[in-house]
Amino acid sequence: MTAPNRPESVDKSKIAELERKVSILSRLAETSAVLNSTMRLKPLLGSIMDTAAEIVDAEAASVLLWDYKKQELVFAATTTSDSYGQTLIGKQVPLEGSIAGTVMRENRIVMVDKVRDTIGHYSKIDEQISFQTRSVLGVPMRSRNRIIGVLEGVNKRQGAWTDDDGYYLSVLAAQAAVAIEGAQLVTQLQLANEELNQLDKLKSNFIAIASHELRTPLGVILGYASFLQDTVDPQVREHASKMVNSAMQLRRIIEDLTNLRYMEQSQLELNMEDVPLVDMLRELVGELQSLAEAKRHELSMTPPPFELRVRVDRIRMGMAIGNVLNNAIRFTPDGGRISVQVEQKPREVWIMVSDTGIGLAKDQLERIFERFYQIEDHMTRINGGLGIGLSIARAMVEAHGGRLWASSAGINQGSTFIIAIPTAPAKA
Structure with a gap:
């Protein structure tokens, strides 16, 4: 075994x-x-x-x-x-x-x-x-x-x-x-990101240089055109008014581009102060009155029967409201109506800008606040623009802790833009 x-x-x-x-x-x-x-x-x-x-x-x-x-x-x-x-x-x-x-x-x-x-x-x-x-x-x-x-x-x-x-x-x-x-x-994503960053820097530098270089000649044009508006000749006054309106549009584009650059670089600083809201709105409506008249619009404001003060950066908030007003003027066919109303809400003040313009489809109510978004419409082709005014307006309002949104019954039914600003805290 x-x-x-x-x-x-x-x-x-x-x-x-x-x-x-x-x-x-x-x-x-x-x-x-x-x-x-x-x-x-x-x-x-x-x-x-x-x-x-x-x-x-x-x-x-x-x-x-x-x-x-x-x-x-x-x-x-x-x-x-x-x-x-x-x-x-x-x-x-x-x-x-x-x-x-x-x-x-x-x-x-x-x-x-x-x-x-x-x-x-x-x-x-x-x-x-x-x-x-x-x-x-x-x-x-x-x-x-x-x-x-x-x-x-x-x-x-x-x-x-x-x-x-x-x-x-x-x-x-x-x-x-x-x-x-x-x-x-x-690695490819990193390289692409680096390239995008370089392009973004070039874009920002271009905007900064272009804005700076355009401001001086634009100021001269505005000054000269404003001077011509006081002339006796009605034909000269008419041409001068068109020059002023065009120059104001260009100035607003330059301001939008500058603010867009600041927001992208997180450099937007707010200088907050107590501001009489009605006075600020009257000033803005007055500045845009000639632009509205050029399109035969009726631009009006209904002030509240009481005084309202808001704590805002007057320049930045003024630009936000101005962008909304300017948008309403541009996208309302000639002979339309744009109205500004103010309502006191709990802890907020609502500024409502309503127009009889081209209106908005339901799917456009949010998209219009996207950067560089433009509605495909003959009004866009006529009026031009970069498609950043409303985007900047919302960003500025939100920087104040506020809100901006739009409502519309549909295409060709007009629109209402609501700017909600937190009310200034009561003083002791």
């Missing part, structure tokens, strides 16, 4: 092989955690290279990525050594006549134990960096059902490549492909 095998008789080589497999799987798990912990491409590639060389017992490893714009397979990373490292990055490898190209084209694992015996090796790379490639294991890197590149192990330290080597490297390649694509997307 044969005695059972003792533990000492178990094949030590099998134990060593199992230990190596456990070690490799642990290394892959660790690398997976690392790949999921960063979105920076350079550290990702470094971790992939180190793991690839270790798990297949290779002297070196490399990642080649497919450049979709140039339609080229290019070295993106390698393990570093005296002769095989950074000099390789950026070098192109042809799809035909290279091991990596075969992996890429045929979407399969390629094992070459003796490079000198194969005609598929691209030897020019070795010549360029003074390196001797003896053996190569290449696996495709797949992400979202497409191949993004090739992961290679180079120069097996002992023996030939095995199926296990191909399996382990493929597992790593699958993890690496997803991580690399994610990092590339983040």
Whole structure:
């Protein structure tokens, strides 16, 4: 009768092989955690290279990525050594006549134990960096059902490549492909964001310079046109009034652009003071009266029978209300009516600007406050504008802790814009 095998008789080589497999799987798990912990491409590639060389017992490893714009397979990373490292990055490898190209084209694992015996090796790379490639294991890197590149192990330290080597490297390649694509997307977004920031700075600088350069000549034009309004000749007065109205429109656009720049840069500061509301409204209506008369509008204000004071930045709030009034004048067909009413509400004062203009569809009631939004209408083409007046008005009102919204019965039914301003706290 044969005695059972003792533990000492178990094949030590099998134990060593199992230990190596456990070690490799642990290394892959660790690398997976690392790949999921960063979105920076350079550290990702470094971790992939180190793991690839270790798990297949290779002297070196490399990642080649497919450049979709140039339609080229290019070295993106390698393990570093005296002769095989950074000099390789950026070098192109042809799809035909290279091991990596075969992996890429045929979407399969390629094992070459003796490079000198194969005609598929691209030897020019070795010549360029003074390196001797003896053996190569290449696996495709797949992400979202497409191949993004090739992961290679180079120069097996002992023996030939095995199926296990191909399996382990493929597992790593699958993890690496997803991580690399994610990092590339983040990099692209960062570059795009930087470009947008640069464009935004250029835009802000342009607005600042243009606003500054336009203010002086505009002031001269307004002064001269206002002087001509006092002339005896009625025809000259009419032309002068048109000049004043046009210049006032341009001045309002310049002010809107300037305030838009300040709001984008969070530089808008409010100088709060107690302001008699009715006096401020009368002043605004008076300033826009000539613009309304030019379109034969009836612009009126119904003051409340009591005094109202609000704590606001007089200039900023005046600009907000002025933008709403100006919008009503522009988008009401000639011969219309624009009225301003004031109502006292609990903890708020409502300023209601109503017009007999083009009206608003239900889906436009909020969109009109979006920056640069313009209603597709012949009135827009006639009156022009940048589509930022109401956006700026709402931002200024909200900066005061107030609200601005619109209501309308529909297209061609006129509109009402309500500005709600918190009332000034009672003085002790």
